[in-house]
Amino acid sequence: MIDFLLLLKLFWTFFKIGLFTFGGGYAMIPLMQSEVVGQNWLDYDTMINFLAISESTPGPFAINMATFIGENQAGLLGALVATTGVILPSFIIITIIAAVSGKFIQTRFVQAGLKGIRPIIIGLILSAGTLLVLHNLVDQYPLKGPFRLDMLILTINLAIIYFGYWIWKKRQLSPITFVIISAIFGLIIFI
């Protein structure tokens, strides 16, 4: 029995995500959190785990995420529907621009609006990162579970490795390399 209502909800949710993501990649995390975790389709930890998996597998984060959640909720059909949903806004908007003209994007009006969005997106990404740190350090955040000293030490060590490399080499470690380093630390500390 195919649950059409669920498929429709998957499609609509990912259509919205596709429509309101500016700047790609990490800009999608806060949106994913408010739209998908809010629906109880996946819990916060699964989303973060999957973010790491998505960083370590090829392809755009948006499509990876849509496929994963779609498959999780409604199988193969769900994966197709969610992925179509996340792609469709791009497809429609870009086709119109390519067919007619992209000039209106370069109008002062649209550029002013886009400039207004930029600090908001950076703020959203920064708060998503900060909240993940808090979530890692305080069990069951925000319910004030016990404080986790092991996670604090781990986070500080990883931060020193990442930012140290960035400052020293003047470029960033690739996300995959860093995910692997983090996994090794996790194995050493928690197993």
Place this chain on the structure above:
Amino acid sequence: MRKLQQLLLLFWTFFKIGLFTFGGGYAMIPLIESEVTLKHRWLTEKETLDLFIIAESTPGPVSVNSATYVGYKVAGLLGAFFATLGLALPSLLIIIVIALFYDQFMTLSWVQAAFYGIQAGVSILIIAAAIKLSRHLERNFYNIIALLVVVGLQIYLSTVDFTISTIYFIITGFVLGIVFYGLNNIKKGGSSK
């Protein structure tokens, strides 16, 4: 016949791009330049630059936007379809396989331990992404206040366990941008940027 060949070539080119892009969007830009602009000469240098401006200032993943745009320029609506399908297909196939085994995989204790470490690592990757983006941000009144307000509000809301959809933040930003930069332009006598 030639048309069909072109569609297949678009599909195959973006399939490769989808398969070899790790970390999404911006990692794809050099790959598009070498495949689309240099190898197949589908776009001129100038058109490639236009493509990246359009892909970044329209909603949706940069990679999907680029595939649709190049596909349309080369072979119309069908071209857009085949290029976008090619880009999405590697992800779709790989992730479906991962999703099938995810739950079983996560019950292994050593996998859980590794993912504890990874969660700490991801928090650093996200903060680093924000830092990287903020370096290109002009240091003006609006940008600094908007950034601080969003971070403060999001952290406050999390302590009371309340979520506001990010969509409202983005719409508000768009409107404020028009108000702030639009008014600034009028004061300066209208020169853009």
